[in-house]
Amino acid sequence: MIDTPKPSEETSETNLQLNSESADINIGTLQDLCENNINFFSSDTSENGQRLNNSFKLINEAVNKMRPVLIDLRCVAVKYTFHDVSANGYYSYLAVINNVVLQTIQLNKKVCLRRSNILFRKSAYTKEVEAYASLMQSLFTFGLHLNTFSAWHKNNDLHFIDIPDEILAKVKEINQYPFYGHNLGFQFCESLRPVLRFVCLSMVIFSEAFYSQGSILTKAKNSVTTTAKYLMDPEERAKRMINIFHYTNLDFLKSFWFLAESELMKQVPIMVGQSVAVSKVIQIPPQALTLHVDNNDVEIPIPHSHIGKRPVQVRLISHEVRQGMIGEANSKTKFLSPSRGLMIHCHGGGFCAQSSQSHECYLRQWAKDLQIPILSIDYSLTPQAPYPRAVEEVVYAYSWALQNSHLLGTTAERVVFTGDSAGGNLLLGLIQRCIVLNIPLPAGILAIYSPTWITSYISPSRLLSLMDPLIPLGFAIRIIKAYVLPSKVNGNQINQLANGEYSSDTESFGEISQSDLVELQAHKSPVSDASESITCGSLSSPTVELKDINKQDLNQIDIVSESNQNTGRSTTSVDLLDKYILESDTETDETKVAVLNEQNNTQGHETSTQSRLVSVVTSLRNRIGNWVTSSHTGTNLSLESNQPFDILEQVKYHAPVDPITSPFFASDDILTKFPVVKLLTTNMDPFLDDNILFGKKLKSLGKNVTLDVLESLPHGFLNFSLISKESEAGSKLCVQRINEILDLDSLPPLQVQS
Structure with a gap:
């Protein structure tokens, strides 16, 4: 007979704490890089330079607004795990955010390293940075509504039961286009x-x-x-x-x-x-x-x-x-x-x-x-x-x-x-x-x-x-x-x-x-x-x-x-x-x-x-x-x-x-x-x-x-x-x-x- 591993009452909370600390560090790194790029392109008067500047600002704003939502969802996620497996739709959303933050960090680093190069193509990077800015905004809206929906669980059930139509209708506010454009499969x-x-x-x-x-x-x-x-x-x-x-x-x-x-x-x-x-x-x-x-x-x-x-x-x-x-x-x-x-x-x-x-x-x-x-x-x-x-x-x-x-x-x-x-x-x-x-x-x-x-x-x-x-x-x-x-x-x-x-x-x-x-x-x-x-x-x-x-x-x-x-x-x-x-x-x-x-x-x-x-x-x-x-x-x-x-x-x-x-x-x-x-x-x-x-x-x-x-x-x-x-x-x-x-x-x- 194959037994499941013996559960640990502290496992989920410990994993959550470790993941939270790591995610917070990544978010802090991203914000520092965004600030660096914002300062650099603020003096660039070209069209693409201003677009890059605005996009980095949007990313920074989205991450700032996302922080309290992530804190709330981490607290909700730990309530609905199976045994000692830290997994459910809430954890999945947190993992998505972490993946996107890491990808955006890499993009920021590339821009920081190449922006002073004479061969730096601002037009190419503009589209990519704008795509990530839109993605961050959509993910913030997604998390905001997910946090609202979390109040409609009953009896430890992960499904949203009897959620009012006016609340469910908020899903329509999520802009899905960034999910399937440049960042498809992110x-x-x-x-x-x-x-x-x-x-x-x-x-x-x-x-x-x-x-x-x-x-x-x-x-x-x-x-x-x-x-x-x-x-x-x-x-x-x-x-x-x-x-x-x-x-x-x-x-x-x-x-x-x-x-x-x-x-x-x-x-x-x-x-x-x-x-x-x-x-x-x-x-x-x-x-x-x-x-x-x-x-x-x-x-x-x-x-x-x-x-x-x-x-x-x-x-x-x-x-x-x-x-x-x-x-x-x-x-x-x-x-x-x-x-x-x-x-x-x-x-x-x-x-x-x-x-x-x-x-x-x-x-x-x-x-x-x-x-x-x-x-x-x-x-x-x-x-x-x-x-x-x-x-x-x-x-x-x-x-x-x-x-x-x-x-x-x-x-x-x-x-x-x-x-x-x-x-x-x-x-x-x-x-x-x-x-x-x-x-x-x-x-x-x-x-x-x-x-x-x-x-x-x-x-x-x-x-x-x-x-x-x-x-x-x-x-x-x-x-x-x-x-x-x-x-x-x-x-x-x-x-x-x-x-x-x-x-x-x-x-x-x-x-x-x-x-x-x-x-x-x-x-x-x-x-x-x-x-x-x-x-x-x-x-x-x-x-x-x-x-x-x-x-x-x-x-x-x-x-x-x-x-x-x-x-x-x-x-x-x-x-x-x-x-x-x-x-x-x-x-x-x-x-x-x-x-x-x-x-x-x-x-x-x-x-x-x-x-x-x-x-x-x-x-x-x-x-x-x-x-x-x-x-x-x-x-x-x-x-x-x-x-x-x-x-x-x-x-x-x-x-x-x-x-x-x-x-x-x-x-x-x-x-x-x-x-x-x-x-x-x-x-x-x-x-x-x-x-x-x-x-x-x-x-x-x-x-x-x-x-x-x-x-x-x-x-x-x-x-x-x-x-x-x-x-x-x-x-x-x-x-x-x-x-x-x-x-x-x-x-x-x-x-x-x-």
Whole structure:
């Protein structure tokens, strides 16, 4: 049993005192440097000299006004910690201020050292200093209102309860533009700032194509023009980003986030990440499933909500081929004995985007480090499949894995749940369903920056999303509404799907290109007619695995329509499951194409580097063509509106209090039956306070719970583990926590059968 460290009553106060002293010293240093620069530029009569002088004055004034606010917030922060972990939204704001103060100190030092140089470019430094002056002013306003909100906590709850509208409306006074302009990503570690700038630049450029009007030529011309504009002018980029955050819809979010599923992005884990022996997608048929538990039969509900009975898609990832693994009977690789552990994984993506494949960037490394198979569940996504569909599928997939663990190369003696963001939320819901249904529980769960309180209430850490480029407040609210409060429009669409009423512009398989198949199979899309046809076809006929895709020309694979074939199923479980293997991407993770007739699989040919590049470029060309010719004409949404963001309208919704979506509200009787719980998040995560509250509640019930809070990393840092050393370190800590839960070394040795 892993115990949390013994608490110290003085720990939080001591840390607060040390941090406060250090922060005060930094603020004093900044003010001295500002005074020095103010005195120097006060006699400079040039335009840029006066602008620099005024900017340094503004920074100094903002810091002076900020001092009493910081003192108040330090006193509030210490009241809402978990155990001896000094973390919550208040501490996060204090950390943001300290980071900005340090950055502004460095800027002041540069100006002090270079201002007398004949080559000193005042115009270049003017923009940078003005950006920091605006940032300081916005952060002061943010802290001022955060201090006001702090009076609206109840019963040691970090959320602001029953806060009056006129007070909440003060959030609109915060100028968000400085958060997304020149200083974009200022609160995060330095290695991630260029990455975040690239992501945000891609988003604003994508929005121009998504919402623009006119012909293809006009859209292409506008795209080139706006790209140059946003590259050269960070403030213009900031304006566009704010409008996107405030007014865009879920269709845009899904479309943009699914760029991570593009052919080029799929190659990243292969080219720079860890190679694995097994990475294949399996379709689990929606059939009756019964578990035998403690001499009792447990009937597992078949997922049916919103879109009817559909196969559940999962991805099996393993660093080594293990005995019994599905689809590996003919593998020439040496088999290892079955693993004694198994990880059940659910990916993040706000319940509406991403897939197991877009999370392979870290799952592959985990498979090597942990030396256990990983089963990642590609649950159906909102808004086409809102709550409780994803939970139903996760329950079903886990139960299937327990019953068929031998097909996954494991004895499943120790199972660990691991999920990030929305995936962690789903797995916390899965544990509750397991308790109710009497399904065997895992050894424990690692929930990574996962929300545990899905309601309209805001908290200090959730307010930080006002400056977060990856999960801004507007995005978060829309995602929550789509998941727990599906619209009537989506409801009509869902009913049509459930009743089998499909509509598509594609009349037959003959009109579906290879790149279309790649895109449709790359992520589950419950409303995709073509995708559903492919799935149904693969369910009724053998599937040929793409064993070594880099030695096989995709153009030699025939796609055959199965519309007129019989749908007989094999009676043995192994034969049945072999038919549901859609993909084997062990070496290259090349695009998955469902081969619907084994006789049509021609002999593999050597694929040159040139042909592979052509395949990738062709797919990207088709994808861009789809964007440019999109039905989004720009008339559905005005992103150039100067209308202020009305936070009151955004948060005025009443999400039902459901313990499955909000585990914090689970009954004590349920929570006391939870296995080991490890929570891992960051001090810049909007859901930090959720984890603090959930951890405190579990701890009060005597549960084995730990909390890790990493510094200066964003929500979703695992997806950057290949390009950021800090993110990689966070990923390694996740592996350490998973190993602590599994504790495979404590298992008794296997008895060798004679």
